[in-house]
Amino acid sequence: MNWRSDLSAALTKFSETLDHIPELRDKLRKEIAGLQTELEEETTLIVAGEFKAGKSTFVNALLGRSELTVDVLPTTAVMTKLTYGSEKKVLGHFQNGTIKEYSAEWLPQLTAEVGGEMAKLRKELAYVELQLPIERLKTLHIIDSPGLNSSHDEHTEATRSMLDRADILIWVFSYQFTGSFTELEQIDDILRRQIPIIGLVNGIDSHDEEEEALEDFLAGQQRRLQGKIDRLIGVSAREALKAMEEGNQQRLLYSGWPQVDKLINSIKQDSSLMPARVFRRVEILLKQIEEYFTQEKSESCVSRFQPLIDSFISTDFPEMQRFVNKGRKEYEEAYSRVSQWLNIYKAKLRSPEEIQKVTMQLGGKAEELSHYIKDKFSSFKHSFDSYTSQVEPLRKQSDELIQQWPEISWGGLRRFRKIKRFATEMAACQIMRSELEVIHTGLNKTRGQILSDIQSLDTLIKKNIQTAIDPDYTTMDSLSKEWKAKLERLNIKYKEIDAKALDRLDRLYSIHSAFIKAFQPAFISPDKVVTAVDSYQRSKHHYENIKVSLPELSIEQARKDFNEFFRLPSVWSEKIRAGIKGNISADFVTSMLIPHLPQKVDYDAEGLLRGIKKNVVESASLVSLILFIILAYYLSNNSSSKEENNADGIALEQNTPSSLDPPSFTPAATQPVESPEIIPAAAYDPEEIANFLDDMYSRVPSESRTGNFDPKVYFTDEAWQVYEPYVKQFYSNVRTQEINRGIYALRTGEMVAMRDEVYETDNERLTYQVTFEVTTRQDQTLVVSNVSINQHAKEPIGIVADVGAMEQFLQDYRANYFDTLNEDDFRLVSSYLTPDGEAYSELLKYTASISGRGYKFEHVDFKINNIKQSGPNVYVASTSEGFITYDYAVNKQAEYHRKKQYFIRALDKDKFSIDRIVILDTQKQTQEITPQTVEEGNVFDDVYSE
Ligand SMILES: Nc1nc2c(ncn2[C@@H]2O[C@H](COP(=O)(O)OP(=O)(O)OP(=O)(O)O)[C@@H](O)[C@H]2O)c(=O)[nH]1
Ligand SMILES: [Mg+2]
Numbered sequence: 001m002n003w004r005s006d007l008s009a010a011l012t013k014f015s016e017t018l019d020h021i022p023e024l025r026d027k028l029r030k031e032i033a034g035l036q037t038e039l040e041e042e043t044t045l046i047v048a049g050e051f052k053a054g055k056s057t058f059v060n061a062l063l064g065r066s067e068l069t070v071d072v073l074p075t076t077a078v079m080t081k082l083t084y085g086s087e088k089k090v091l092g093h094f095q096n097g098t099i100k101e102y103s104a105e106w107l108p109q110l111t112a113e114v115g116g117e118m119a120k121l122r123k124e125l126a127y128v129e130l131q132l133p134i135e136r137l138k139t140l141h142i143i144d145s146p147g148l149n150s151s152h153d154e155h156t157e158a159t160r161s162m163l164d165r166a167d168i169l170i171w172v173f174s175y176q177f178t179g180s181f182t183e184l185e186q187i188d189d190i191l192r193r194q195i196p197i198i199g200l201v202n203g204i205d206s207h208d209e210e211e212e213a214l215e216d217f218l219a220g221q222q223r224r225l226q227g228k229i230d231r232l233i234g235v236s237a238r239e240a241l242k243a244m245e246e247g248n249q250q251r252l253l254y255s256g257w258p259q260v261d262k263l264i265n266s267i268k269q270d271s272s273l274m275p276a277r278v279f280r281r282v283e284i285l286l287k288q289i290e291e292y293f294t295q296e297k298s299e300s301c302v303s304r305f306q307p308l309i310d311s312f313i314s315t316d317f318p319e320m321q322r323f324v325n326k327g328r329k330e331y332e333e334a335y336s337r338v339s340q341w342l343n344i345y346k347a348k349l350r351s352p353e354e355i356q357k358v359t360m361q362l363g364g365k366a367e368e369l370s371h372y373i374k375d376k377f378s379s380f381k382h383s384f385d386s387y388t389s390q391v392e393p394l395r396k397q398s399d400e401l402i403q404q405w406p407e408i409s410w411g412g413l414r415r416f417r418k419i420k421r422f423a424t425e426m427a428a429c430q431i432m433r434s435e436l437e438v439i440h441t442g443l444n445k446t447r448g449q450i451l452s453d454i455q456s457l458d459t460l461i462k463k464n465i466q467t468a469i470d471p472d473y474t475t476m477d478s479l480s481k482e483w484k485a486k487l488e489r490l491n492i493k494y495k496e497i498d499a500k501a502l503d504r505l506d507r508l509y510s511i512h513s514a515f516i517k518a519f520q521p522a523f524i525s526p527d528k529v530v531t532a533v534d535s536y537q538r539s540k541h542h543y544e545n546i547k548v549s550l551p552e553l554s555i556e557q558a559r560k561d562f563n564e565f566f567r568l569p570s571v572w573s574e575k576i577r578a579g580i581k582g583n584i585s586a587d588f589v590t591s592m593l594i595p596h597l598p599q600k601v602d603y604d605a606e607g608l609l610r611g612i613k614k615n616v617v618e619s620a621s622l623v624s625l626i627l628f629i630i631l632a633y634y635l636s637n638n639s640s641s642k643e644e645n646n647a648d649g650i651a652l653e654q655n656t657p658s659s660l661d662p663p664s665f666t667p668a669a670t671q672p673v674e675s676p677e678i679i680p681a682a683a684y685d686p687e688e689i690a691n692f693l694d695d696m697y698s699r700v701p702s703e704s705r706t707g708n709f710d711p712k713v714y715f716t717d718e719a720w721q722v723y724e725p726y727v728k729q730f731y732s733n734v735r736t737q738e739i740n741r742g743i744y745a746l747r748t749g750e751m752v753a754m755r756d757e758v759y760e761t762d763n764e765r766l767t768y769q770v771t772f773e774v775t776t777r778q779d780q781t782l783v784v785s786n787v788s789i790n791q792h793a794k795e796p797i798g799i800v801a802d803v804g805a806m807e808q809f810l811q812d813y814r815a816n817y818f819d820t821l822n823e824d825d826f827r828l829v830s831s832y833l834t835p836d837g838e839a840y841s842e843l844l845k846y847t848a849s850i851s852g853r854g855y856k857f858e859h860v861d862f863k864i865n866n867i868k869q870s871g872p873n874v875y876v877a878s879t880s881e882g883f884i885t886y887d888y889a890v891n892k893q894a895e896y897h898r899k900k901q902y903f904i905r906a907l908d909k910d911k912f913s914i915d916r917i918v919i920l921d922t923q924k925q926t927q928e929i930t931p932q933t934v935e936e937g938n939v940f941d942d943v944y945s946e
Helices: 002-018 022-040 055-063 104-111 118-124 153-163 181-192 214-224 237-246 249-254 257-269 273-299 302-346 352-362 364-409 412-493 499-523 534-549 555-566 574-584 589-596 602-637 642-660 668-674 686-706 717-729 803-823 838-850
Strands: 043-049 080-084 089-094 099-102 125-132 140-144 168-174 197-202 232-235 734-747 750-760 764-776 782-796 856-871 874-887 892-908 911-928
Touching (some): 002 022, 002 499, 022 273, 043 055, 043 153, 043 181, 043 273, 055 197, 099 104, 104 125, 118 125, 140 257, 197 214, 214 232, 232 257, 237 257, 249 257, 273 302, 273 499, 273 534, 302 412, 302 499, 302 555, 352 412, 364 412, 499 534, 499 555, 686 717, 686 750, 686 764, 686 782, 717 764, 717 782, 803 838, 803 874, 803 892, 803 911, 838 911, 856 892
Parallel strands (some): 043 140, 043 168, 168 197, 197 232
Antiparallel strands (some): 080 140, 734 750, 750 764, 856 874, 874 892, 892 911
16 A cells, blocks of 8 residues: 555656656656556456457356347447446546446447447547446456457557556457467567466357366367466356356356356455556656656767766866966956056156155166266256356346447547456456356256266166066966966867756756656565565666666756856956056156256357357457557557557457357458458548438338339449348348447448348348448448348247257157046146147047047057247147057957147247147058957857856
8 A cells, every 4th residue: 555655646746847847748647647547446357358259248247247248249349347336337438538427228339339329439438437336346347348359440459558457367268269370469469568367268168078178178278379378267158147147056167157256356365466567557657757868868968068067066167266266366466566566657756856756666776876866956956056146147247248338339549448448347257158158068968967867767767667567467467368278278178068058957857856756765665565566676677777877967066166157257357468568668757857857058048148149249359359459559659558458359359259159150240350451430420321321221121112222322233232132031021120230440431330130020030230331432422332241140039949848748748648538537638738729629529529438549659750930939840659549349459650730839938738739641550459358258158148
């Protein structure tokens, strides 16, 4: 009883599992349902045999009365099952599972081979159940089957389907025809199904005892059956039935029926029959299940995946985890060190002190050098300031001298003392100036040295930082590569094991374990009777086979590990690598410090010195000329003051041309000195000459422009030839200044008038020194006989920008421009742009347009080709620049090379702002870039997802 409930529970439990696996459920449903009914069934005896062997007659005899139709023609058409019921009842069990009750008189129609409307109905019947209030049927169900080998195939089929449901089978042989070929075939089939079979030879009433003993006859029949049947009983069912109906014991004995009674009793008592029958069916079920597992196992690639999953769980995944934990730590440490350096690199260093702070972290040569630079820097500044403070008084003094000159120079001999004093002061001034000249040369030299020191420091720091970063960078790089390589290798190795594969395995294993668990109790320890049953042993064997058919596999672990594997953190960023590379290439100290270095000394000094030079040189030359005249005159009259004067005169003559005057500044007026004939100026009337020249000056520009000017009035042909192109050149320009330098006698009948003329063009101020030689014509009228013109100075108008500072300004702008793009902060660059300028609005628009796109810009190069002034305070810088943009959204990069013009406004000599930027030429090259890392483009994504 126990084994039945165990088995029933197993079936119920397993059926529940099958609800999730429709294909298997459909396949096994019938079998399981059948088995479950089977467990409820009483011991069942099936009566089979060839048609007309007397099966129905035999069954009637078993019942003790004629309930079933018996005929000489093939009669039993439908399997008829006899069960116990309190009253007679006929139930039709249809093939589709429905059961219908019929009244008793319909029984022959339903079961027997008769024509009419029932014939069609019979074909749909699985069997007919006849319930009878007969005691025997309470413990034994009897099935009467249609004769095998009958002409109706459905009979045979119906019989076969019932065979598996029987505990024992009685094969009824006809006394007349035992052991035909087909009969033996049928018996073989039954034997194959493991159904216990008992042979019954019916109709022994026809046997003649006198001819042959019945035992001998039966033994002969058994031989004909080739030993297929162990036991053969001879009986006459018809006689037995009759004897029972008559109550004739003698006749019953004669019919051989007592043997049958004994047989039936032994069947009823045989407790192994039912488990044998049930486990025969269990075996069929298990075979199907085994088949399913075998097929699923091969389709889910268990044998291929098992070693893979095992190695992933036990080796590859833990190894990767260890690598990630360790590698990430190393990577982060390296990255934080690198970041520190990069932060130093990004710091805006505005002074030598700040640089020193940084270099102290670097130590070694960089630190030394920065100390040195700092000291040099401050001593330079100190010298520069003292230089500036000395330049100022000198300027004042020279201005005074310049102012004094006309007064003194007109005095002639009567002002001799004044001239002497002037010459002395002049000489002192010269000396001072020479000293300053030395200082300024020294200062510039120092400045140059500082600049080059800064350059070396820059290189050194860059190298130091690079050296400091390098090992970490290499670590990061190799970790990144190792990570990628590992990932790629595992990718390939485990590419087949995706979520689908794991799902399938998972399902297979869960059905499997549900199966094992469900059937376990049924195979643990049923009672002895059951374990002795063959079909039980075979079933158990199948169960054990299925149990071990799948290897150990930790699918859940695999799923967990795979999931975790794909989510392993990734810190290996191409961005970081690109960032490091980009940063190190920037100029560090140079760009930061140079703007804070005082301007080149010679700017101020030169302007100042030029002022002194121009005036003093001119004066000095004239002074020397005049002194020469004076001395010549004086010496001829009074030799007492010779030494004093001579000394001054020589000092001036020696200093003037050699150390102070660059050749281009030498005024033309010095040339007449060569002339031997010197006439004192006093011999002429300078006022008359001045009027003549003023007249000429006022008419030349206006009249020559209208073509009314008659040069012959004022000029000789030769003189006009020189002067005319000069005048014409400046028709369109305004003469902004005229300084008459005086009229001097050159030789007899000749005067020299000198003056400075200043013209201003769009962007420069041109100073010319014009010397007119004035002489008299025959008619005593004055005429300009010779003109010499020297360009004296050429100065840009407006602010004279320091080109070095402007270059630095552009470099700074450029660096900040990249920061603006990469950090999405327009403020970083806005201070470089003229607020209402075109560049300002253009760049603002551009930065807004790329904001949030995640582009990365990398500086490649920036070269300033030249800077030219294009107007007062406006300069144009022509550049060649290169940069790369990275777009990680589409994994593209583009390298640009451009030529540009920057229109720069000078706000001061070292303060600028960009008005406009014009792109002259663009070259662009696009290319793909490798995706960043797994974190963004997981290769597993396609095959593996939750
Ligand atoms: N002489 C003799 N005749 C018998 C005996 N048993 C049955 N018969 C006769 O044999 C004929 C067939 O009997 P059934 O019981 O209908 O045989 P069956 O095997 O059920 O036939 P199907 O259902 O058609 O396969 C009937 O005429 C019976 O009277 C018997 O023991 N002796
Ligand atoms: Mg029959």
